[in-house]
Amino acid sequence: MRFRGGYNILLKGKPDRNISVMPEPEVLYLPLASKRFTFSEICVQQGQKVNGGDILAKDPDNYGVPLLAPLAGEIKLGAEEGYVVLDNVRKDEERADLAEKEIEHIEAKMGDGGVKRYKLLSLGAWQFFYDAYTGTLPDPQGDPQAVIVSTVSLEPFLARGDAQLQKRLLDFTRGLEHLQSLLEYQPIYLVLPDITSAFADLVRNHIRGYAWVKMVEIPLTYPYDDFGILARRLNLKRDKGPVWGVRTEGILATDRALTITKPCTVRIISIGGAGVDGPTHIMVVPGYPTKTIADKYVLEPSARLIDGGVLTGEIAGQSLGVETECRGLTVLPELEEREFLGFVRAGWGRSSYTPCFLSALRKRFREDYTSGVRGEGRPCVSCGYCEDVCPAGLMPHLIHKYLYRDLIEEADEARVDLCIECGLCSYVCPSKIDVRGELIKAKELIAKEQEEIRQEQLRQEEARRREAEARKESEENSE
Ligand code: SF4
Numbered sequence: 001m002r003f004r005g006g007y008n009i010l011l012k013g014k015p016d017r018n019i020s021v022m023p024e025p026e027v028l029y030l031p032l033a034s035k036r037f038t039f040s041e042i043c044v045q046q047g048q049k050v051n052g053g054d055i056l057a058k059d060p061d062n063y064g065v066p067l068l069a070p071l072a073g074e075i076k077l078g079a080e081e082g083y084v085v086l087d088n089v090r091k092d093e094e095r096a097d098l099a100e101k102e103i104e105h106i107e108a109k110m111g112d113g114g115v116k117r118y119k120l121l122s123l124g125a126w127q128f129f130y131d132a133y134t135g136t137l138p139d140p141q142g143d144p145q146a147v148i149v150s151t152v153s154l155e156p157f158l159a160r161g162d163a164q165l166q167k168r169l170l171d172f173t174r175g176l177e178h179l180q181s182l183l184e185y186q187p188i189y190l191v192l193p194d195i196t197s198a199f200a201d202l203v204r205n206h207i208r209g210y211a212w213v214k215m216v217e218i219p220l221t222y223p224y225d226d227f228g229i230l231a232r233r234l235n236l237k238r239d240k241g242p243v244w245g246v247r248t249e250g251i252l253a254t255d256r257a258l259t260i261t262k263p264c265t266v267r268i269i270s271i272g273g274a275g276v277d278g279p280t281h282i283m284v285v286p287g288y289p290t291k292t293i294a295d296k297y298v299l300e301p302s303a304r305l306i307d308g309g310v311l312t313g314e315i316a317g318q319s320l321g322v323e324t325e326c327r328g329l330t331v332l333p334e335l336e337e338r339e340f341l342g343f344v345r346a347g348w349g350r351s352s353y354t355p356c357f358l359s360a361l362r363k364r365f366r367e368d369y370t371s372g373v374r375g376e377g378r379p380c381v382s383c384g385y386c387e388d389v390c391p392a393g394l395m396p397h398l399i400h401k402y403l404y405r406d407l408i409e410e411a412d413e414a415r416v417d418l419c420i421e422c423g424l425c426s427y428v429c430p431s432k433i434d435v436r437g438e439l440i441k442a443k444e445l446i447a448k449e450q451e452e453i454r455q456e457q458l459r460q461e462e463a464r465r466r467e468a469e470a471r472k473e474s475e476e477n478s479e
């Protein structure tokens with residue numbers, strides 16, 4: 001497979017492969033919003049006692065994807081805005097919050113496959129699935145043209161598949177079998193790193209007998225693990241139907257839901273970055289208090305906590321609990337001194353895509369990355385670095401210029417929709433332009449306008465239909 005662009009950022013604070021179990025929490029703060037979901041339909045009441053696995057809330061705009069209680073406890077609504085607080089938490093046997101009548105109905109209507117899909121959705125496994133092209137949650141009743149399963153995670157520092165798979169390789173292969181049972185003939189592409197390591201070889205050997213799995217080996221360059229990029233490189237055309245993307249944790253959740261009918265309530269996430277004391281992986285439940293994690297791992301109180309990776313994560317700021325889609329926490333030491341003309345100051349300890357630092361004379365090294373932006377914002381200098389690294393083949397600087405002049409149609413024609421939001425353009429930009437942020441906003445604006453046009457067309461069609469009906473009725477009456 002041929003890729004383009006991409007760039008690896010080497011930073012200190014890479015999590016090791018170990019998994020630490022965090023102490024049992026007394027209270028959980030479950031965020032009612034995550035990157036893709038808004039759990040606006042609350043299904044529990046104040047003071048209600050719940051078991052682990054009970055449905056606390058649903059996202060009505062995403063096929064009713066549920067927010068599950070990870071442990072047993074007592075509900076406190078409104079105690080913290082934007083959270084369901086679970087107090088007096090205890091670890092009891094989890095249960096599957098499934099409606100028997102619903103299952104019977106689905107079985108009669110859609111058979112075994114329908115029941116499996118219902119279980120995946122209700123037991124929290126479906127939330128690990130992505131539409132490869134849009135990153136949204138795919139329709140659980142839909143049929144994909146192919147499924148991409150990735151064991152690779154390249155953004156610093158998100159949870160790595162090799163850490164999540166330790167001692168769970170059999171669960172993983174069983175999860176793949178369950179996934180295959182949902183498909184008819186569509187291929188499953190399993191993405192592995194193109195390296196020789198004991199672990200990669202073990203996975204290859206386990207999968208070798210599965211004729212329906214096509215192995216895809218990719219170079220370890222960010223962001224070649226992105227589902228949108230992989231779908232394009234695999235030549236899967238968007239107009240031939242959806243492509244599902246799912247990572248290691250999703251396959252393990254699928255196995256849990258369909259082998260033992262248990263909800264997926266535990267997460268293995270990474271905690272990495274230069275501000276972490278012993279970067280590693282941790283086992284937590286959603287809602288786990290962020291403060292307990294920070295007290296254990298964060299070196300300085302002023303460090304910046306990011307929900308996600310260095311390039312695409314969001315500042316966790318005042319977040320009280322781990323959100324349900326969290327794949328890793330990154331901690332960057334806060335740069336407290338102001339750097340005047342930082343972009344021209346030669347730095348030995350600073351690596352940059354731009355060969356303007358003294359460090360360009362060194363071999364590549366892992367850098368102590370802080371929250372400092374390293375320089376002031378400037379206009380675009382047309383250096384073309386953003387274009388060099390863009391894995392989607394875009395000209396981000398050109399789109400930036402269109403957007404600066406409010407030329408949204410031109411940005412649309414320049415295929416801003418192909419942007420996978422990897423953030424490399426912003427990272428390499430010597431002028432500190434938030435190119436990624438601008439492109440995301442433009443995509444949202446274009447999508448909103450297209451939706452308005454679609455709604456208007458539907459309104460006009462409906463008006464024409466009514467007019468035709470009224471005409472026909474009046475003709476019949478006059479006869
Ligand atoms: S334009 Fe989009 S895809 Fe290209 S580098 Fe920037 S964020 Fe990544």
Ligand code: SF4
Nearest residue numbers: 380381383384386429
């Ligand atoms: S990297 Fe920044 S300065 Fe260079 S062309 Fe792109 S937007 Fe312009």
